[in-house]
Amino acid sequence: MSQLTFAPPVPAPEAEALRAEVRAFLAAELPPVSAPDRLRLGGRDPAFSRKVAARGWIGMTWPKRYGGRERSALERYVVQEEMLAAGAPVAAHWVADRQSGPNILRNGSEAQKNFFLPRIAAGECSFCIGMSEPDSGSDLAAARTRAAPVQGGFLVNGRKIWTSNAHCADYMILFCRTGEKSEDRHAGASQFIVDLRTPGITVRPIIDLAGLHHFNEVIFEDMFLPEESLLGGLGDGWRQVSGELAFERSGPERFLSSFRLMVELTAALGAEPSERAAMALGRLVAHVMTLRRLSRSVAGMLQAGREPAVEAALVKDLGTSFEQEVVEIARTLIEDEPAPGSADALAAVLAHLVQHAPSFSIRGGTREILRGIIARGLGLR
Numbered sequence: 001m002s003q004l005t006f007a008p009p010v011p012a013p014e015a016e017a018l019r020a021e022v023r024a025f026l027a028a029e030l031p032p033v034s035a036p037d038r039l040r041l042g043g044r045d046p047a048f049s050r051k052v053a054a055r056g057w058i059g060m061t062w063p064k065r066y067g068g069r070e071r072s073a074l075e076r077y078v079v080q081e082e083m084l085a086a087g088a089p090v091a092a093h094w095v096a097d098r099q100s101g102p103n104i105l106r107n108g109s110e111a112q113k114n115f116f117l118p119r120i121a122a123g124e125c126s127f128c129i130g131m132s133e134p135d136s137g138s139d140l141a142a143a144r145t146r147a148a149p150v151q152g153g154f155l156v157n158g159r160k161i162w163t164s165n166a167h168c169a170d171y172m173i174l175f176c177r178t179g180e181k182s183e184d185r186h187a188g189a190s191q192f193i194v195d196l197r198t199p200g201i202t203v204r205p206i207i208d209l210a211g212l213h214h215f216n217e218v219i220f221e222d223m224f225l226p227e228e229s230l231l232g233g234l235g236d237g238w239r240q241v242s243g244e245l246a247f248e249r250s251g252p253e254r255f256l257s258s259f260r261l262m263v264e265l266t267a268a269l270g271a272e273p274s275e276r277a278a279m280a281l282g283r284l285v286a287h288v289m290t291l292r293r294l295s296r297s298v299a300g301m302l303q304a305g306r307e308p309a310v311e312a313a314l315v316k317d318l319g320t321s322f323e324q325e326v327v328e329i330a331r332t333l334i335e336d337e338p339a340p341g342s343a344d345a346l347a348a349v350l351a352h353l354v355q356h357a358p359s360f361s362i363r364g365g366t367r368e369i370l371r372g373i374i375a376r377g378l379g380l381r
Helices: 013-029 035-041 046-054 073-086 091-107 110-121 237-250 259-269 275-303 309-333 345-359 367-377
Strands: 127-130 146-150 153-160 171-177 189-195 201-207 213-226
Touching: 013 073, 046 091, 073 275, 091 110, 091 127, 091 171, 091 189, 091 237, 146 171, 153 171, 171 237, 189 213, 189 237, 237 275, 237 309, 259 275, 259 309, 259 345, 275 309, 309 345, 309 367
Parallel strands: 127 171
Antiparallel strands: 146 153, 153 213, 171 189, 201 213
């Protein structure tokens, strides 16, 4: 049986020095709002993203010739951690910075790198992810959307679902079939960079449990993509998407979604909580510190050029389980009922997370898919 090793990240004093700079920036740029409103702030604000870009905090690990700053992965990690903890409205640049840009940097043509990466780093170009499909869930190998070769490019037909922010993104990286079915379910897939203004695309909203619109269904009907839209090699999509998912699954957003609830819960329990409450809070703090250690270790692996797909899957599975656990533990420690719109910060934050927590173990890959990846990586299946 194989083992996973999470080496300590290399000490990075420059990253901790950056933390104070990021906190000062957030204190100046984010409006003073209540705790529940802070949770809702974690949305889309292109003007805020451009300010982040102006500080050099988008694409910050990329080469300078593509608009990056050539800073370390741990410095980038500090920026992401502080943005999430503050509830900053990062959605306009988050996906492009986290995974689409690195995917293009690793697999794109020189023309694609020169066109997209400086625009992403400037906060002027947003991406969404075209992976999940109806009836397929997190089983990407079951994707049926097809790009058929035609003169000068490809003709795409199919559907994607749960596509966050497809209604307001500029581009999508689309994962689809380009080859015939074979015994190898992972063969015959490719990725394309799709301009979402292309004729033949229909975006339909999906309203979530909280009444919000960030999910979408995206339908492709005879959409033509020129040859230069292909990202990487034809048929190399599975390798590329596996590397991309390591970026999506390993970051601090996979264990900090419930962080605000921990803050409000600690404040509500006061300086002298009961023994039971103190034990529960101590356990949660221990878990979040462990997850942070694992996540920072994966950031170090990515910095070293590795593709830690299995390690990232483990962090994501543990992290989202923890995020959901925080909600349930909070409900056992307090008498407050979840109350959307309440003036009481704890009740309002709890209501927000009760509505959103079920999705935590779905986004970025379901728990079942992740555990299959982990089992294969450990040689257990």
